[in-house]
Amino acid sequence: MQEKKIKILKLLFSHDEIQKSTLMDLLNIKRWQLQEYLRELERDGYLTNNRKHIRIQINTKTQLMKKLNERFDLVKLLWRSNDLVLQYISKDPNMKPQELMKVSGLSNATVFRALADFKEIRLISTITTLDDPDNLIPTLAVILKAEQID
Secondary structure: OOHHHHHHHHHHHOOOEEEHHHHHHHHOOOHHHHHHHHHHHHHOOOEEEOOOEEEEOOOHHHHHHHHHHHHOOHHHHHOOOHHHHHHHHHHOOOOOHHHHHHHHOOOHHHHHHHHHHHHHOOOEOOOOOEOOOOOHHHHHHHHHHHHHHO
16 A cells, blocks of 8 residues: 555544545645545545545444554555555564565565565564464455455
């Protein structure tokens, strides 16, 4: 997921609603960029968008993301290819980096960057030991995979 879209979600989790002009200022983006991000987030069921205000949609996906946002840095969790690595390690928390590269098609640098991000936010305690006592990550992985299919 793109970093700016994650930041929009994070802002919406901390506000009931937010004005488009405020989002443009906070994210330092132009109106057309914001419209593109909002269109994609609305299409994926994350928010509702009217002429001036944006609100988070209340559904299983957004509630899960909100809960994860309270525990982890969503940017580190989902940006770049981290969401793809997350899908694989949620299926097999003991998967080794070399196997991750093989099954995902991602480069060595990408896999190790994602794992370093996960370690930094304390999602994993060693290279691929998943630390998720609430078992939220596998649910998120299913949702992310479904979005890729759409």
